[in-house]
Amino acid sequence: MDPGGQNANNSSDFVRKLYKMLEDPSYSSVVRWGDDGDSFVVLENEKFTKHILPKHFKHSNFASFVRQLNKYDFHKVRQNNEDGQQSQYGPNAWEFKHPEFKANSKDTLDNIRRKAPAPRNKGAIVDGDMPIQQIDLMNQQIVAQAQQIQMLEASNHELRVNHQTMVQEMVRLHRTVLNHDRVMQDVMKYLNTVDAQQRRNSKVLFPNAQDNAGTTLTPTSQNIGAVDEEAPASPLQHAQQLMQEYNVDPQLNFPGFENSYPSAAQNGMRGPASTHSSGSMGYSKLSDGQLEQIVYPTGGNNGIDPMYSEHLPHIPYPLPSKEVDAGELRNKYAESRKKSNYADPGWARSPRVLLVEDDPTCRQIGAKFLLSFSCTIDTALDGLEAVSKVQEGGKYDLILMDIIMPNLDGVSACHIIRQFDRTPIVAMTSNIRSDDIQMYFQHGMDDVLPKPFTRKSLLDMLEKHLMHMKKIPEGMAPPAPVGVNPSLTTHPPNSRSVQDDMSQGASPAGSTGTWNSPSQYSGVSPVSASMSIPYANYMDSNNAAYQAQPTTPLNPNRPMLPAGPQPGMMQHRRGPSEMSGQDMNPAVKRQRVSGTYTGQPVAARPQ
């Protein structure tokens, strides 16, 4: 018999056994029905407990038996009568009664059910559970917290590692910048001496030369414009001033560090080379509008990790050489004085741009800007005209496509053109909502230029997509994107002109264009958008810089190239041929390179 057993269906086993036990006449002296048949009596406790209980109920514990009875709502009948007489059953008799437990009624046995569990019992169980539940909960919490702590530890570790790396990079950067600063100082010193010489010479020839405006005294001293005979040229002065202002202190001073110095560097370089009138314009425009673009691109290494030599070309600053002819520099700047803010981008050849724009005002302005960037321009008034121009064989290096036009809009035109042509197409529009932009890209646009565009933003866009067309001081052209016409390869004169450019020294003229090009980093992954910024000495090592361009590397020196990046070979071969008729001593430059920068070029140097 199971005390905790279910008794839902029939009368419980206990009750049945009880009844059965009472039916046995042999027990009548120990336990039997009461005289009225509505109760039963245990006459002899001992005997009952010893013999009968075990037989029927499998235990010999009278107390348990009584408890069981109580559970089934049996009640003990008091033995003593009111008048104190003994009970009829004997002094030790136990009488139990249950309204449904009768001698002759087996049927009613079913009605005998266990009482609802006593509150005390239930409470005991519940109370017992509660602490357990609580403990479980707490255990879970502890486990969860332990996990959290683990995660926190892991991320903390990561952060620490990253921090370490960052600090190391900062230190290296700092070192690099210090080196730059030293270079600047050297150049300034040199230019000062040259300037002093010039002044001395001009003083001898023209003792009255006091003109501030840089008039044509002699061709060479044209732009010096010394006010005071003893003082250096005002541009040089200005440059000195700026350099002092933005002094690089050897202590690593984090916050404004990167921003302040490079702008001074650039201003310093420009200073001596341009006339003061445009020079001052140059400064103000430069520092205000272009500050971000002079700085090293932010965000990790962004392709300029001083540890990796192949990144050297990415650095937006060319290394100036001592053999620079300062006079020539100044002359060149005098010519481009007007556009000194955006000096000649330095194309290897003039890019052919198709400008598709229905509004005459925008068209004329756009065309004029493009002209000022030395581009060859063709225009179309709407999408239809644009498509026909391209269809009829017009080969362009870039297409600037307005979106909203009559007859055929820009998106549709682009879509059609894309069926047979891969010229880069840039959308020009004032709609720059992201879903619109998605649509542009979906239909084959390569980029978006918000309108109204500024001259600067137009130039940036040109440089971004026409990087391959830029002149490089050493004549190295990075590979071009897919689809650009192979006619570029048939321009051997380019190498000539490139060498000429080189002979002027790693002139800021040529490199200023590249100084602007760090803008490619803004907002675009530097890896994909801009390959190496052409930089003289490091080209032969920069195989890795031309990454991920599934392109035909275009190279004026090599008439035909298989697809795929083989810039290593190309540049390697170019190195010696280019270097050979140069004014400057490549060896000197190379040594400077290795002295200044920590990275070693990967490919062997042709020496």
Next chain:
Amino acid sequence: MADAEEFDFGDNVDTATFEQILDMDDADEDDAHEFSKSIVFGFLDQADSTFAKMETSKYVRPDKSIHVVRTLIHYVLRKDKDLKELSSLGHFLKGSSATLGFTKVKDECEKIQHYGQKKDETGATDEPDEEKCLRLIGQSIAKAKTAYDEVKRLMEQYYAKLEGNA
């Protein structure tokens, strides 16, 4: 070319933008400001004709009650078409005025563009009431014309000054 800084356009012209155009002028040529002048006055003509088109297409003329009958007919037939037309005219003029830095004109044109698309002036939320849109367009056209007249006057002065000096 630095003269633009000295000439006061007030807030009618965004000097930075306008100066880009001026920069393109080649001062060594005989007609020093030929380029920018042609752009500016070309724009002014363009704006003139655009405003004229707006006047004919929009049927609600704020000041001419004589045309009530005509406008009622237009109301029935051409309302939606007019809104679209006005929007595109506004967009058209917005582009060129922005490129020249004529900000006030541009702002009003942008509003016209949005109203024509049945949106509020910022273009962010819808404005389903076509009557209201037309009314607002009318107001904006008037404001745009005022701004345009102002800019026209300033430009004429400016170029007179430049050419007087050159």
